[in-house]
Amino acid sequence: MTSAADLAASLKQKSGKPRTAAIQQLIRIEEDGAYVGLVGGSPRPRKAETEKISALPVELDSRDARFVTELVSGVTRWKGRLDWVIRQLRPQGGIDFVLLQILRLGVYELVELGLPDHVINDHVDMARKLVRPEAAKVANAILRRVTRMRRDGNLPKPEVPPGAKAAEKTAMLAVAASHPAWMVERWLQRYGEADTIKLLVANNRRPTYSLRVNKLRVSMGELQQRLQDSEVECEPSPFLPDDFLRISKNLREVLAQGSLSEGLCQVQDESAGMVVALLDPQPGERVLDACAAPGGKALFAAARMLGQGHLVALDASESRLRGLAATAKQQGMPPGFLTVQAALLQSFAAEHTAAGRQLFDRVLLDVPCSGLGVLSKRADLRWRRRPADVAAAAALQDKLLRSAALLVRPGGLLVYSTCSIEPEENEERVASFLAADSDFTAEAAPSGVLSGGVVTEAGHVATLPHVHGIDGAFGARLRRAASRTYEFRMSM
Ligand SMILES: C[S@@+](CC[C@H](N)C(=O)[O-])C[C@H]1O[C@@H](n2cnc3c(N)ncnc32)[C@H](O)[C@@H]1O
Numbered sequence: 001m002t003s004a005a006d007l008a009a010s011l012k013q014k015s016g017k018p019r020t021a022a023i024q025q026l027i028r029i030e031e032d033g034a035y036v037g038l039v040g041g042s043p044r045p046r047k048a049e050t051e052k053i054s055a056l057p058v059e060l061d062s063r064d065a066r067f068v069t070e071l072v073s074g075v076t077r078w079k080g081r082l083d084w085v086i087r088q089l090r091p092q093g094g095i096d097f098v099l100l101q102i103l104r105l106g107v108y109e110l111v112e113l114g115l116p117d118h119v120i121n122d123h124v125d126m127a128r129k130l131v132r133p134e135a136a137k138v139a140n141a142i143l144r145r146v147t148r149m150r151r152d153g154n155l156p157k158p159e160v161p162p163g164a165k166a167a168e169k170t171a172m173l174a175v176a177a178s179h180p181a182w183m184v185e186r187w188l189q190r191y192g193e194a195d196t197i198k199l200l201v202a203n204n205r206r207p208t209y210s211l212r213v214n215k216l217r218v219s220m221g222e223l224q225q226r227l228q229d230s231e232v233e234c235e236p237s238p239f240l241p242d243d244f245l246r247i248s249k250n251l252r253e254v255l256a257q258g259s260l261s262e263g264l265c266q267v268q269d270e271s272a273g274m275v276v277a278l279l280d281p282q283p284g285e286r287v288l289d290a291c292a293a294p295g296g297k298a299l300f301a302a303a304r305m306l307g308q309g310h311l312v313a314l315d316a317s318e319s320r321l322r323g324l325a326a327t328a329k330q331q332g333m334p335p336g337f338l339t340v341q342a343a344l345l346q347s348f349a350a351e352h353t354a355a356g357r358q359l360f361d362r363v364l365l366d367v368p369c370s371g372l373g374v375l376s377k378r379a380d381l382r383w384r385r386r387p388a389d390v391a392a393a394a395a396l397q398d399k400l401l402r403s404a405a406l407l408v409r410p411g412g413l414l415v416y417s418t419c420s421i422e423p424e425e426n427e428e429r430v431a432s433f434l435a436a437d438s439d440f441t442a443e444a445a446p447s448g449v450l451s452g453g454v455v456t457e458a459g460h461v462a463t464l465p466h467v468h469g470i471d472g473a474f475g476a477r478l479r480r481a482a483s484r485t486y487e488f489r490m491s492m
Pocket residue numbers: 272290291292293294295296297298314315316317320343344345346366367368369400
């Protein structure tokens with residue numbers, strides 16, 4: 001991993017190329033999501049203008065590509081705070097969409113990375129070439145002011161004035177930590193100020209990456225040795241020490257040295273591994289992964305089943321499922337073990353039960369969710385989500401739970417999981433399902449399967465980025481009754 005200091009040192013010698021590539025990527029990220037301009041009044045991008053910029057040829061060597069990734073993820077993560085700084089310096093009027101991307105990059109490089117004043121020549125130049133000559137004047141005025149304020153130690157800082165109301169405090173905390181205020185407000189109510197700050201810090205940290213070792217092909221020790229020989233620093237996960245290696249240095253080398261492409265391991269968060277541990281699939285069973293794409297959990301389940309039995313990987317998205325069968329083969333799964341099927345779970349469940357087909361021993365339901373547990377890896381997600389998304393996700397999750405339940409055999413197991421930390425998508429969905437379906441009861445995580453304080457009092461698995469140092473996730477084991485007996489007292 002490149003440190004901010006390495007990046008800063010290296011960018012000192014660089015001219016415009018990586019920056020143009022960074023602007024191209026920032027534009028793409030903004031256009032992919034709904035355009036979220038925190039600088040009020042910014043017009044939406046004009047397609048023709050941004051298409052021209054995207055088409056500019058920019059050739060990058062691998063080092064440049066690394067810098068671009070760092071710049072883009074940094075600007076995306078700190079966008080809220082960068083926009084606030086820009087707004088302090090230009091309180092009136094809108095800012096052209098492309099110019100805004102250039103200003104964000106410039107302020108990020110000056111304020112967050114501490115690069116020297118002269119780098120702004122590149123930003124001014126980009127404003128001239130990619131926007132228009134007058135935009136260069138605006139870029140020059142704003143960025144020069146930032147350099148002067150930096151020199152004089154009076155850069156704008158989000159501060160809470162004495163006697164500020166709660167909403168004002170929340171807004172300033174949101175700016176300081178570069179999150180939307182509605183998320184901060186939610187967490188303040190749930191966790192209080194000290195823990196919310198810890199969560200915000202965790203979301204802004206460089207993410208932890210881990211590898212799930214494919215023990216069908218290699219032992220933990222062999223892979224660890226192989227990685228260490230390539231100067232990848234790693235150690236067994238504190239949560240899943242038999243299956244996961246946590247990378248502390250040189251993740252990129254894992255890609256380069258071939259362990260991934262040879263099917264010896266896959267990049268997977270430990271919290272995702274915990275959900276599969278909770279499912280605990282056994283060799284010889286019939287298992288359904290009902291929302292399987294792109295397939296990380298399905299592949300771990302397959303390895304735990306030693307490729308024996310039958311695993312159905314179902315997902316609504318055909319394109320997201322593409323490649324799963326080939327990866328499973330590469331990871332050592334025998335032919336016929338895995339069926340990959342693109343279908344809506346609701347239709348699949350209706351057809352499967354109507355046809356009287358055999359039900360599944362275990363069903364994993366890893367539902368679509370707000371993703372608010374994975375904000376350190378998905379820096380853009382915090383800006384894409386809206387408050388209403390949580391309720392919308394919950395409504396879909398209820399439907400999917402009802403459908404998945406139909407596919408579990410009597411006595412079988414349903415595991416419900418999310419990569420969210422929001423109770424509306426987690427405990428509340430499980431409670432609502434159990435209240436409506438008397439055939440199922442919640443069951444505690446099997447003892448010894450998971451360690452390290454990830455099992456809640458109710459027996460569910462719940463991880464939090466600021467507590468466990470990994471992605472936030474949730475998993476619940478729901479057992480279907482073996483058979484139903486009705487007892488009536490006969491009265492005379
Ligand atoms: C959180 S992702 C699953 C991630 C996956 N379990 C893994 O480990 O790689 C949720 C998935 O649900 C799928 N999905 C959404 N609605 C669905 C539906 N009605 N039926 C089946 N799959 C659905 C999405 O396409 C998405 O791939």
